[in-house]
Amino acid sequence: xxxxxxxxxxxxxxxxxxxxxxxxxxxxxxxxxxxxxxxxxxxxxxxxxxxxxxxxxxxxxxxxxxxxxxxxxxxxxxxxxxxxxxxxxxxxxxxxxxxxxxxxxxxxxxxxxxxxxxxxxxxxxxxxxxxxxxxxxxxxxxxxxxxxxxxxxxxxxxxxxxxxxxxxxxxxxxxxxxxxxxxxxxxxxxxxxxxxxxxxxxxxxxxxxxxxxxxxxxxxxxxxxxxxxxxxxxxxxxxxxxxxxxxxxxxxxxxxxxxxxxxxxxxxxxxxxxxxxxxxxxxxxxxxxxxxxxxxxxxxxxxxxxxxxxxxxxxxxxxxxxxxxxxxxxxxxxxxxxxxxxxxxxx
Numbered sequence: 029x030x031x032x033x034x035x036x037x038x039x040x041x042x043x044x045x046x047x048x049x050x051x052x053x054x055x056x057x058x059x060x061x062x063x064x065x066x067x068x069x070x071x072x073x074x075x076x077x078x079x080x081x082x083x084x085x086x087x088x089x090x091x092x093x094x095x096x097x098x099x100x101x102x103x104x105x106x107x108x109x110x111x112x113x114x115x116x117x118x119x120x121x122x123x124x125x126x127x128x129x130x131x132x133x134x135x136x137x138x139x140x141x142x143x144x145x146x147x148x149x150x151x152x153x154x155x156x157x158x159x160x161x162x163x164x165x166x167x168x169x170x171x172x173x174x175x176x177x178x179x180x181x182x183x184x185x186x187x188x189x190x191x192x193x194x195x196x197x198x199x200x201x202x203x204x205x206x207x208x209x210x211x212x213x214x215x216x217x218x219x220x221x222x223x224x225x226x227x228x229x230x231x232x233x234x235x236x237x238x239x240x241x242x243x244x245x246x247x248x249x250x251x252x253x254x255x256x257x258x259x260x261x262x263x264x265x266x267x268x269x270x271x272x273x274x275x276x277x278x279x280x281x282x283x284x285x286x287x288x289x290x291x292x293x294x295x296x297x298x299x300x301x302x303x304x305x306x307x308x309x310x311x312x313x314x315x316x317x318x319x320x321x322x323x324x325x326x327x328x329x330x331x332x333x334x335x336x337x338x339x340x341x342x343x344x345x346x347x348x349x350x351x352x353x354x355x356x357x358x359x360x361x362x363x364x365x366x367x368x369x370x371x372x373x374x375x
Contacts (some may be wrong), residue, residue: 033148045186047256053144054107054205060139066240067246072211075102077135101163104206111257114198122356123260124330125302127292137361142221149216155208162202171251221253230363261288278335303327307355312347328329
């Protein structure tokens with residue numbers, strides 16, 4: 029019986045995926061610092077091309093995983109069939125350096141952004157290949173026919189939860205889609221998804237500064253996805269506000285973060301976690317002199333992270349708005365612009 033990609037995708041939605049919407053999309057997972065130039069130029073590049081062009085600000089994966097990846101795969105743009113991969117589990121959100129996977133500082137995606145693509149259109153694009161497992165290690169065989177695609181073990185690829193066959197499922201959950209060289213995202217992009225509204229506004233504000241045309245182009249596609257996409261097991265900003273000379277920055281303190289922290293402290297034989305450094309940068313964009321910018325630093329307790337308040341923020345009578353950027357160990361975590369005298373964020 030002849031099948032096509034649409035029929036297989038529909039069957040996966042109906043029968044093989046606990047999360048019914050996953051099989052409709054291909055997922056590209058990256059950090060905020062990579063997402064901005066991707067949206068600005070409208071292209072996804074292979075690792076080789078991105079490094080040659082100086083476009084990769086964040087590696088997204090540990091150096092060990094990168095080094096194990098087949099050299100040939102580095103010449104392809106890479107997508108996953110699903111989110112919540114084992115790699116994402118270890119690098120999503122700012123992770124304390126003592127907790128990172130195999131002690132690798134690159135295993136860190138402080139502000140994760142998902143680009144979602146129409147899977148049927150992507151698979152139908154000339155040159156696309158796909159594999160039932162990852163390209164790291166010895167690599168899975170790349171395929172390019174509907175017949176091969178229809179034979180994939182999709183119940184394992186889209187599986188959720190724990191299993192006795194942990195290593196086997198890790199491989200299936202890393203099933204990939206490959207496109208050579210560079211990929212025009214407008215060919216089939218559907219959504220750009222963020223963890224919360226603060227990170228959505230942060231992406232929009234950085235994109236607006238980088239490329240106003242791209243900001244306007246993708247504004248309606250940049251959304252929040254609260255379920256079935258993010259682990260929420262690292263440190264991230266949940267709220268940032270300015271009011272009457274005071275700035276308050278709050279952090280997510282989820283059960284998943286506490287559980288991951290305990291697990292990795294035990295695994296890495298760490299008994300205490302030293303403080304990490306936060307930095308607040310302020311700018312009044314419509315004021316040309318006198319109050320161009322200012323910065324404040326603070327120590328953050330990673331395990332029991334409490335809201336931080338910055339007091340005695342200068343009042344600038346002629347300013348109409350204030351730009352607030354917050355960093356953790358040089359990683360941008362939050363960027364909001366707020367009208368002075370109002371509470372609504374500019375986005």
